[in-house]
Amino acid sequence: MMTDIQLQGMPVWVYSRNIDNQKVVAPSRLVEGALGSTYTVEPKPIEGYKFVRADGDIKGQLGETMHTVTLYYRPESYLEAQKLEGKYLHVVAPVNTYRDVDGEPDGFSLWANMVVKVVNRVATANGKFWYQMxxxxWVPFSMHQMSLSNDDGQNSEQGWQLHTAWEPTPMTAEATIDFVPERRLNVYDRPxxxxxGQIVDGAPVEIIEKVEDDADNVWYxxxxxxWVSSLYIKMK
Known part of the structure; x- marks a missing residue:
């Protein structure tokens, strides 16, 4: 008696990671099925996170080659996140450090006159900016405790100063908000x-001033x- 044997296709491995630090945020899983069968990878809800994007083929057929799909998530409390290069915090007053954004102090501190390299910046829903060393x-940014700069503290001939305010440069320009479709961008009283308040993506705006800080970050x-970061302004 002949028995039909159904061959199995190679599985699709699905990984879920934090897009900002590559940490695993959920157990990996397998999508399995018969050779030639179709598959679809759906991002599963993860408490405290929102789905951002996927790398890899989320739809296709199971074949003779194994595939991987990486689903990227970001904490729900994050409104904006940016990777930094060549940026340093110059500390002028003691500040606690944290293991996570909006978490509890980890028992350590940065002290006055320290210079630390930072690699990520996050703006959270409660209006704070955080820098990751x-x-x-992580450390919460305070204009009274630190300054962001390109200076790594090794050049004794070119010092740095703590700026509690920057001198705006008058200008006139028409622009639009370039954020995330159907999302609202936070607006600040100063850099x-x-x-x-908030402003919707795609809204037309008139720029009347700009500020460039010590680390070459521009605010309009x-x-x-x-005020908003220049990252989310598209000039006409």
Whole structure:
């Protein structure tokens, strides 16, 4: 008696990671089935995270070659995240360090006159900016405790100063908000300041001032709104 044997296709490995630090946020899983059968990888809800994007073929047929799909997530509390290169915090007053953004102090501190390299910056829903150091710890940004700079502290001939305010440069330009479709961008009362409102992606705005800080980050002042990072402004 003949028996039909159904061959199995090679599985698809599915990984879930934090897009900002590559940490695993959920157990890996396998998508399995018969050779030639179709598959679809759906991002599963993960408490405390929101889905961002996928790398790899999320739809296809199971064949003779194994595939991988990586699903990238970001903490729900993150509004904006940016990787940094060649940036340093110059500390002028003691500040606690944290293992995670919006977490509890880890028992360590940065002290006055320290210079530390930072590799990531995050803006959170509660209006704070956080910087991640090269050793993976986080510090909340305070204009009274630190300054962000390109200076690594090794050049004694060119010092740095703590800026509690930067001198705006008047300008006039038409622009639009270039954020995430159907999402609202936070608007601040000053660069690195307090959130005073939100503005929808694609909204037309008039730029009346700009500020460039010591680390070459540019902020624009929108007439009748407030300040936003140049990362989310598209000039007309």
């Amino acid at each position: 090269a050793d993976s710890r 690195y300041g307090e959130i005073i 002042h929108m007439d009748q709104y407030g």
